[in-house]
Amino acid sequence: xxxxxxxxxxxxxxxxxxxVRAFFESIVKQLTSDIEIIIRDDSTNNETEDIVREYITHxxxxxxxxxxxxxxxxxxDKALLFLTKEARGKYIWWYGDDxxxxxxxxxxxxxxxxxxxxxxxxxNSQNITNEEDLGLNLGGDKxxxxxxxxxEINVGLLGFPSATILKKEDAIKGINEAQKxxxxxxxxxxxxxxxxxQNKEACFIQKACLLSYSKPPGxxxxxxxxxxHAINYYIIAQEFRNKFNHKSFRRGLTDHFGRIWRAVVxxxxxxxxxxxxxxxxxxxxxxxxxxxxxxxxxxLPLFLIPRLxxxxxxxxxxxxxx
Numbered sequence: 001x002x003x004x005x006x007x008x009x010x011x012x013x014x015x016x017x018x019x020v021r022a023f024f025e026s027i028v029k030q031l032t033s034d035i036e037i038i039i040r041d042d043s044t045n046n047e048t049e050d051i052v053r054e055y056i057t058h059x060x061x062x063x064x065x066x067x068x069x070x071x072x073x074x075x076x077d078k079a080l081l082f083l084t085k086e087a088r089g090k091y092i093w094w095y096g097d098d099x100x101x102x103x104x105x106x107x108x109x110x111x112x113x114x115x116x117x118x119x120x121x122x123x124n125s126q127n128i129t130n131e132e133d134l135g136l137n138l139g140g141d142k143x144x145x146x147x148x149x150x151x152e153i154n155v156g157l158l159g160f161p162s163a164t165i166l167k168k169e170d171a172i173k174g175i176n177e178a179q180k181x182x183x184x185x186x187x188x189x190x191x192x193x194x195x196x197x198q199n200k201e202a203c204f205i206q207k208a209c210l211l212s213y214s215k216p217p218g219x220x221x222x223x224x225x226x227x228x229h230a231i232n233y234y235i236i237a238q239e240f241r242n243k244f245n246h247k248s249f250r251r252g253l254t255d256h257f258g259r260i261w262r263a264v265v266x267x268x269x270x271x272x273x274x275x276x277x278x279x280x281x282x283x284x285x286x287x288x289x290x291x292x293x294x295x296x297x298x299x300l301p302l303f304l305i306p307r308l309x310x311x312x313x314x315x316x317x318x319x320x321x322x
Contacts, residue, residue: 005036005062006112007105008089008168012040012079014070017047019097024055030105036062038086040079042070062088074182080161081175081187084168091121092168094161094188099128104209108165111205119200120192121165122150122157126208134208135163142204147196148248155233155256158196159189162210170195177239184232185223193236197243218272225276227285230260234289254293261286261299268307269314 009027013020020039027037041048049067056063066086071078084092091112101107104123111121127133135157144150150158157163174194178187196202219225233256241249260276267277283303290296302310 005089006034006109007036007091007093007165008083008087009035009037009093009095010040010080010083010087011037011095012042012076012083013048014042014075014079015044015048016097017043017051020048021051022097022099023095024051024059026100027105028059029102030100031059031061032105032109033061034109035105036064036087036089038064038066038083040066040068040083042068042075042079044070074184076185077182077187081178081182084171084175084191087168090168091165092171093165096162098125098162099211101126101207101209101211107205107207107209111203115201115203117201118203119167119170119198120150120195120202122202122204123163123165123209124204124206125160125163125210125212127214128211129214131208133214135160135210135212136204136206138204138206140206142206144202144204146199146245147193147202147243148245150196150202151193151244152248152252152255155237155252156229156259158192159186159229159233161188162212164188164192166191166195170198170200181232181236184236185228186232186236189233190236190239193240193243197240217267217270218275218277220274224278224280226260226264226278226280226282230257230282231285231289254295257290257293258295261295261303265299265302265310266314269310271307271311 011020011023039052041052049065052063052065056065068079080094083094093108108121112118125135136154171191171194174191177194178190181187181190234253237253263276264282267275273279283300286296286299286303
């Protein structure tokens with residue numbers, strides 16, 4: 001077995017045996033000694049372990065499996081940091097429940113070999129049912145001059161673990177500080193910001209390496225969507241406010257907040273009570289953080305309108321728009 005791989009593909013998982021099997025099925029034709037797969041399984045049963053053991057037996061690459069226990073608070077964050085420390089590869093690729101494109105590993109390894117100074121690699125995603133629906137469209141591959149240039153493009157996608165690859169020697173330096181954010185589900189996002197704030201070499205790969213299903217409105221998740229994407233994103237980003245250009249930093253957060261409050265309004269208008277439309281003290285939390293953003297004053301009255309009235313207004317808007 002190769003004890004010094006180029007790339008560590010890291011899977012934190014909890015009661016997701018089907019996702020783990022789908023991952024192996026998507027990568028089985030892309031095996032190379034340049035990679036290792038490491039899994040932290042906090043499941044309450046042995047289904048995932050049985051699948052992993054099956055592939056360990058049959059696949060000729062390094063697969064390391066760790067059985068853990070689900071923490072009451074921050075289990076995902078702890079698993080992500082654990083895998084980051086355990087990774088033996090020069091680069092770390094956290095992976096979720098997405099499907100890997102057929103030549104994703106070859107593409108990533110090629111970039112690493114061609115540009116060995118890269119500190120951050122940003123991968124594109126594609127809607128599995130619509131090849132024209134991309135996570136980002138920058139018109140082609142892009143190499144960034146600094147972290148500020150990355151931050152203002154799409155803050156939300158910087159927190160999409162499957163789309164981010166970090167050089168371990170750079171990421172590991174921020175791991176102690178990242179522990180402060182266990183429980184936010186965004187320790188990976190912290191480490192991404194930590195790495196790109198160093199203004200080392202970074203790139204975006206336009207070709208979609210990930211195939212993802214679109215998230216339906218009102219999707220029930222294991223975390224509060226608004227709490228994570230509006231509140232926690234902001235709190236973690238503020239740790240780096242002096243590391244990025246002020247205008248880029250403000251622009252990135254404004255764009256991200258705009259996406260979130262619109263998601264809340266639309267899902268409430270659709271009559272949903274889950275996802276971004278779930279009941280939670282959104283207005284109070286939002287006002288504490290975003291009161292200085294012009295977007296806040298647009299969102300505020302829409303958050304305060306009763307759901308029934310908002311639903312009527314939304315239907316009227318859709319009718320007029322055609």
